[in-house]
Amino acid sequence: MASNTPEIPWWLSKVLEVMWQNFVQYVPIILSALSNTLILAFFSFGLATVLGIVMAFAEVFTSKTILIIVSWVARVLRGVPLILSIFLVFYGLPKLGLTLPPLYAAILGIAIVDAGYQEQIFRGAIKAVSNRQLEAAYSLGLTRASAFLYVVLPQAFRIALPSWINDFTIVLKDTSIAYAIGVVEMFTQAIHVAQVIMDYMWPLVFVALIYLAICYPLSMLSNYLHGKLKMMGMLGSGV
Amino acid sequence: MISELLYVSLKYGLLLLEGLRTTFIITIASYAIGFAGGLCIAIARVFFHKILKVFAGVYVELFRGTPMLVQLFFVYYALPEIGIRVDPVTASIIAIGLNSAAYQAEYIRSALSSIPYSEIEAAYSLGLTKLNILIYIMLPQAIRIAIPTLTNEAIYLFKYSSIAYFVTASELMYVGKLIATRTFLYVEVYVLLALLYILFSIVLSEIARYIERKLQIPGYVT
Amino acid sequence: MLKEELLIVEDLWKFIDGKPVLKGITFDVSRGETKVILGPSGAGKSTLLRCINLLVVPDRGRIIFDGEDVLKRRDIHNVRSKMGFVFQHFNLFSHMTALENVMLGLVKVKKMPKHEAEKKAKEALMAVGIAEELWNRYPAQLSGGQQQRVAIARALAMEPKLILFDEPTSALDPELIWEVLNVMERLAKAKMTMIVVTHEIGFAMRVASEVMFLDDGMILERGPPEQVILNPCNERVKRFMDRMKYVYSLDTG
Ligand SMILES: Nc1ncnc2c1ncn2[C@@H]1O[C@H](COP(=O)(O)OP(=O)(O)OP(=O)(O)O)[C@@H](O)[C@H]1O
């Protein structure tokens, strides 16, 4: 392996070529599982967003005790590895009388952990909207509710947007862990194909490229929006 | 439930501790690789010439744009096809470490670029060389600025080391699954594991906060 | 053997984004002289100082410092180590204490042993009136005036042949301006060679050996302070000075 010749040995390139030819016919099968990956990603992300926003609001706008409770809940959620959360939902809920098919169990398992992260994103965003702006809104005679609706919310959403998009790419990549309970999403399907053709190289490279094709543009978008916010001075410390 | 939890922790306590040890080995080793790699990549992206910059950029996007699980399977299952064979723990350390390097590079890079240019200019005006400015002005500040994200990454890796389970590295998650299938106490064992992971992430995050406070310098708002 | 002129600037041009910011600046500075540069915002004053220190590279012209054409030299950092630069916003290294700020250049550029550098740094800090209890504070724990004096000490400790000041008091409260100007005046009296960009015409009147008025990248007028500040020939300079006199309530003749 340590030879200095830049060329791939002929036998290796031959082997890779044969493997590729074996693999190509399975491409449609792998792609057919993309829909499950997207379903997993969208539903768990959506659920986590709802949970995250509710938690963030509860923290910022209710009592001190709720703040402490909710922030500990979020902390605990963030401490659970994703596989465990999926296992717990899949194997644990039936004990409580609720049996979920793997796809639903995975959605719930991913959402629970991600909710802990989204709580962070939205709490940070709400708090970043400066108090001075709220004061200015009150000074104009806006009620608490309308100040909240027209001043805090639009800004908080804009501040959260880059991190929120970024979090989606994390969830999308994490859906691959649903493989643990046999959800037939794209990664699982690629592994199945790999086991059939006895070659992991091409299936893995192929799914990697698909994940990349979705995540890279989104992370570019996130960076762009982040840069824009920075230029508008909306990421400073909100006093 | 409680009695079963006790039963499992008493009967399999040692096994669990061994799993925990492997988990920590994977976490620490991959974090070290990630930090060293991330530092080099970040410096390359901020400081060096075009080709190196492009190369570092491609690395970062490639590793951040694909699932860690795919990377792990690649190292453990695909690399043997071209003659590179490693054991499960090593494969996990390599895959998680390479992945973390991409993330840590981004944290350090953004910290580097947040250092006010005025300070760098002042350093130039004293006659410091580019390398000295990097070592004495930029890196000390960048590391401090990046500490919250860098320590977060360590906690993240601690949790994520559990994916080593998929390649049969005998870390905490794998050991847990083993015990679960042996005792049929799936839920109890998973709850126990979850408690362990939660406990250690919280302890780690408290340590991180302590470090943060220790290294705090007046005038830094993080 | 020493020539009279420490710095000669000849036909200096600088373009930024295709727009000329300096248009053929020529002047020289003798040893021990304090040159004050006045001029409106955007005139190119900062750019001129940064060109002299090679923080930006001029597009045309010559800069001869201490008998050497600095644009021809490749070890720019060695040239810079012989020139001090004091910035408008102090630019102290925020992760270092006052003392460490002053020591850095001595240790890393002049390669002094640590204890010697420390001794020298303390002397420099004393010279600008920074007392011992402030030495171990971080920049954020110092007032603006103190920060700027530390910055002057940082430049001074390097034993530069020339110090460039870019509006050193513009970011300071009026009360603190005095303490910084006072340090600078003492430096001038001690025959330190300085180029000072400032709006403090009172200081210019007292200390400057020559005043240059810069506008739109050109020197419109130069001469002794009494002439340029009180009786300028150029119309543009006269208008500027009248406004300055109003702001500083000098004579309103
Ligand atoms: N980095 C830069 N990018 C774009 N334009 C610049 C840059 N630096 C300076 N300029 C332009 O060059 C001109 C001169 O700038 P300079 O900072 O030298 O002026 P100045 O006389 O120091 O003004 P001030 O009193 O405001 O400090 C200005 O028109 C400015 O817009």
Ligand SMILES: [Mg+2]
């Ligand atoms: Mg200026």
